[in-house]
Amino acid sequence: MHLDKVMDGLAGNPALPSELVRRLLGYRKGFGRVAKRPDLSDDMIAEIIAADDHWLMHSLALNRSLPHAFRMMLAEHPDPAIRTAVAVAAGDAP
Numbered sequence: 001m002h003l004d005k006v007m008d009g010l011a012g013n014p015a016l017p018s019e020l021v022r023r024l025l026g027y028r029k030g031f032g033r034v035a036k037r038p039d040l041s042d043d044m045i046a047e048i049i050a051a052d053d054h055w056l057m058h059s060l061a062l063n064r065s066l067p068h069a070f071r072m073m074l075a076e077h078p079d080p081a082i083r084t085a086v087a088v089a090a091g092d093a094p
Contacts, residue, residue, distance in 0.1 A: 008033055018044075025056070035059035045070050054079065061085035 010016055011024055011034035022044060024034045035048060035056055040063070048060050049070070060066065061074045062085045074086045 011037065014039065022047075033059075036063045038063070038065035040065075042067070042070075049073065054081075057082050058085050062089045064089050064091065 007024065007027065010020070016024075018039075018041065021034065021037060021040070025044065025048065036059055040048075040060075045060065045066070048056050051057075057074070057077065057079070058081060060070075061077075061082050066074075066089065071086055071090060074082055077083055077086075
């Protein structure tokens with residue numbers, strides 16, 4: 001089995017403890033589904049934003065469960081790809 005598929009499977013597991021989610025964020029960066037998890041804590045989201053890794057931020061911006069305050073913060077990001085991803089994920093959100 002390919003390690004990336006295993007990591008994606010872990011990232012999508014809703015029962016994954018938050019300590020392991022944090023480790024996956026460090027390992028996977030923006031690749032895979034870890035930054036799109038609906039259960040990311042505000043602290044984890046703030047860490048992702050502080051890291052300012054392009055792919056991790058892009059995945060976070062595509063997170064449909066992102067709290068409005070963080071969505072607004074990413075909407076002001078200087079990278080147009082991040083802003084576009086926020087708009088795509090926002091759907092009907094104000």
